[in-house]
Amino acid sequence: MKKTYQRIAVKIGSNVLTTAEGLPNTDLMAQLVQQVSQLIHRHKVEVILISSGAVAAGRSLIQLNTKENTVTQRQLLASIGQVKLIQVYGELFKKHRQTCSQILVTKEDFRDRQHYLNMQNCFQGLLKYGIIPIVNENDVVSVTELMFTDNDELAGLVASMMDVDALFILTNVNGLYNGHPEEEHTELIRLVDKQKINLNEIISTKKSGFGRGGMLTKCKNAQKIADLGIAVHIANGHQENVLIDLYQKATSAEELPGTLFLPHPKRPSSIKKWVAHSEGYAKASLIVNEGAKQALLSDKVTSLLPVGLTEVQGSFQKGDIVKIKDAEGSDIGIGMTKYNDTVTRERIGQQGHHPVIHYDHIFLY
Ligand SMILES: Nc1ncnc2c1ncn2[C@@H]1O[C@H](COP(=O)(O)OP(=O)(O)O)[C@@H](O)[C@H]1O
Numbered sequence: 001m002k003k004t005y006q007r008i009a010v011k012i013g014s015n016v017l018t019t020a021e022g023l024p025n026t027d028l029m030a031q032l033v034q035q036v037s038q039l040i041h042r043h044k045v046e047v048i049l050i051s052s053g054a055v056a057a058g059r060s061l062i063q064l065n066t067k068e069n070t071v072t073q074r075q076l077l078a079s080i081g082q083v084k085l086i087q088v089y090g091e092l093f094k095k096h097r098q099t100c101s102q103i104l105v106t107k108e109d110f111r112d113r114q115h116y117l118n119m120q121n122c123f124q125g126l127l128k129y130g131i132i133p134i135v136n137e138n139d140v141v142s143v144t145e146l147m148f149t150d151n152d153e154l155a156g157l158v159a160s161m162m163d164v165d166a167l168f169i170l171t172n173v174n175g176l177y178n179g180h181p182e183e184e185h186t187e188l189i190r191l192v193d194k195q196k197i198n199l200n201e202i203i204s205t206k207k208s209g210f211g212r213g214g215m216l217t218k219c220k221n222a223q224k225i226a227d228l229g230i231a232v233h234i235a236n237g238h239q240e241n242v243l244i245d246l247y248q249k250a251t252s253a254e255e256l257p258g259t260l261f262l263p264h265p266k267r268p269s270s271i272k273k274w275v276a277h278s279e280g281y282a283k284a285s286l287i288v289n290e291g292a293k294q295a296l297l298s299d300k301v302t303s304l305l306p307v308g309l310t311e312v313q314g315s316f317q318k319g320d321i322v323k324i325k326d327a328e329g330s331d332i333g334i335g336m337t338k339y340n341d342t343v344t345r346e347r348i349g350q351q352g353h354h355p356v357i358h359y360d361h362i363f364l365y
């Protein structure tokens with residue numbers, strides 16, 4: 001029998017929380033809140049919510065001039081709507097004797113290790129007191145390149161930061177299909193085995209009404225989180241009792257709703273997970289020789305030593321994130337350096353030096 005989930009993150013997408021008119025779907029929010037409360041009270045599960053819906057809620061409160069700059073529109077709608085979104089959640093949870101809290105974040109909060117640890121500490125405290133953290137992007141300051149791709153990316157970061165057992169991603173389709181769900185003869189994929197499925201081939205880039213990222217980014221992100229040892233389920237938020245069903249069936253032999261991305265059996269350390277999510281901030285690349293590549297990819301605990309380096313591309317400071325590449329230029333992994341590029345260059349190919357990247361600070365693909 002599989003272990004039950006004790007801590008989960010639930011991502012509720014824009015398409016779940018929004019009606020066809022672009023307004024908040026409060027009936028559905030009530031159903032989901034009831035299920036989350038049941039998981040907490042009856043099954044003693046710790047739950048973190050990642051909820052979209054601020055822009056939709058803002059739309060229900062104010063009509064903006066359509067000539068307004070689109071970035072400004074989003075900022076205003078989110079700023080106005082987030083208040084309502086959290087107010088609705090607060091009232092709904094209160095009916096179940098449950099307290100919730102609001103956490104608004106930006107990408108920068110995950111990039112800076114100190115911000116990351118501060119956030120983690122706050123989440124831990126809230127969970128200890130039985131409070132449900134409700135997370136959303138701080139859309140007022142997250143503009144263009146500072147934005148998360150979508151709330152799936154944010155949910156993945158929160159899930160790995162909080163070391164949850166599973167991430168439930170609720171959307172407006174039953175899961176991942178082997179073609180666009182509106183096309184004929186497409187079938188639901190129940191289990192994603194990354195060795196057998198090429199996500200790029202089966203997922204249409206066409207986006208649905210109110211979502212930001214679409215199914216391809218959702219699945220790539222789901223796979224990344226599963227690689228970090230967290231079970232990821234994509235399921236339909238409109239399906240009756242979906243959260244309870246997912247929770248109960250995950251430990252039974254019954255067929256699960258939606259699509260499951262099987263978790264990697266090993267969970268990396270907290271710092272490795274943080275490194276894994278820092279890909280976008282890589283400053284430079286370290287090229288390694290074949291011996292170092294084999295050693296890194298083996299089952300042994302291996303740090304990257306200067307003797308295994310053949311080249312340093314770009315400049316970086318001690319503590320910066322760099323890519324690790326093989327002689328062909330293929331990415332092997334990513335890591336946090338122990339010294340800057342000048343010192344690293346001086347030590348290329350030399351024996352007897354400390355690692356340039358310690359094992360604990362390397363994440364391999
Ligand atoms: N192969 C596929 N399987 C399932 N959905 C797909 C696929 N290709 C494209 N889609 C679309 O992806 C949409 C869900 O992604 P998205 O719009 O990002 O939702 P959300 O707002 O819930 O994050 C679905 O409504 C569906 O139309």
Ligand SMILES: N[C@@H](CCC(=O)OP(=O)(O)O)C(=O)O
Nearest residue numbers: 013014053054055151211212
């Ligand atoms: N932060 C935004 C939602 C971002 C977004 O659209 O995310 P997603 O639900 O993943 O497509 C909001 O609250 O309206």
